[in-house]
Amino acid sequence: GQQxxxxxxxxxxxxxxxxxxxxxxxxxxxxxxxxxxxxxxxxVFLIQLVKSGEVKKQKRLTFQFGEAKKxxxxxxxxxxxxxxxxxxxAGYAGNNRKLIWGLGTSLAVNP
Amino acid sequence: DSGVTQTPKHLITATGQRxxxxxxxxxxxxxxxxxxxxxxxxxQFLIQYYNGEERAKGNILERFSAQQFPDLHSELNLSxxxxxxxxxxxxxxxxxxxxxxxxxxxxxxxxxxxxxx
Numbered sequence: 472g473q474q475x476x477x478x479x480x481x482x483x484x485x486x487x488x489x490x491x492x493x494x495x496x497x498x499x500x501x502x503x504x505x506x507x508x509x510x511x512x513x514x515v516f517l518i519q520l521v522k523s524g525e526v527k528k529q530k531r532l533t534f535q536f537g538e539a540k541k542x543x544x545x546x547x548x549x550x551x552x553x554x555x556x557x558x559x560x561a562g563y564a565g566n567n568r569k570l571i572w573g574l575g576t577s578l579a580v581n582p
Numbered sequence: 583d584s585g586v587t588q589t590p591k592h593l594i595t596a597t598g599q600r601x602x603x604x605x606x607x608x609x610x611x612x613x614x615x616x617x618x619x620x621x622x623x624x625x626q627f628l629i630q631y632y633n634g635e636e637r638a639k640g641n642i643l644e645r646f647s648a649q650q651f652p653d654l655h656s657e658l659n660l661s662x663x664x665x666x667x668x669x670x671x672x673x674x675x676x677x678x679x680x681x682x683x684x685x686x687x688x689x690x691x692x693x694x695x696x697x698x699x
Contacts, residue, residue, distance in 0.1 A: 502685060504685075504687060504688075506688075512692075513584070513672060513690040513691065513692055513693055514625065514672070514674075514688075514690045515584075515690070516687035516688065516689070519685075519687060559624065559625065563685055568630070568637055568638040569627060569630075569638045569640060570615075570627065570685075570688070572624055572625045572627065573624065574623070574624035575624050575625075
């Protein structure tokens with residue numbers, strides 16, 4: 472079936488270091504969404520990418536959608552302790568009505 | 583505050599029992615989604631309703647069922663509970679399909695933590 476793989480599963484960084492999580496799909500995605508879940512909280516929508524090769528920035532966060540629309544990445548520059556949480560990617564494959572979720576990358580930041 | 587409400591916040595019950603989880607979507611949202619999140623597991627999509635009708639089904643067990651009512655609130659019924667059903671259950675809602683090929687983002691409620699003893 473359709474799968475979205477996310478790596479790494481866990482990442483531990485020192486505050487100020489950069490962080491990247493990658494999302495790879497077995498099929499072409501019509502769009503991809505990124506969510507962040509803080510410890511003890513619920514997932515919160517960050518961004519959606521739709522176009523092939525699209526790059527979007529939110530302050531220190533940079534999101535990319537691959538040219539083939541099968542992969543995506545989230546890069547955080549100079550991490551802060553407020554970046555702690557689990558980052559999920561999720562995408563729709565074609566006209567499929569189900570949003571397929573990655574397992575998430577848990578980020579820990581040492582102050 | 584996402585605007586999605588879920589009750590109860592916590593639920594403790596015994597194996598074999600049946601429980602009902604309740605969700606009220608954001609005002610104006612027609613779609614409701616249910617997810618299960620266990621320890622060390624990602625979000626498992628269970629089921630989606632749109633304006634009262636089932637729209638998409640995920641890994642929902644036969645012991646589980648859901649419905650969306652005319653006022654758009656939704657209930658998730660879990661029966662013959664097992665220890666492995668202990669998890670955080672999230673409800674999310676979204677508006678109509680977005681423009682430009684996108685789909686509207688999902689807004690999650692605070693979740694119901696179910697503990698089966």
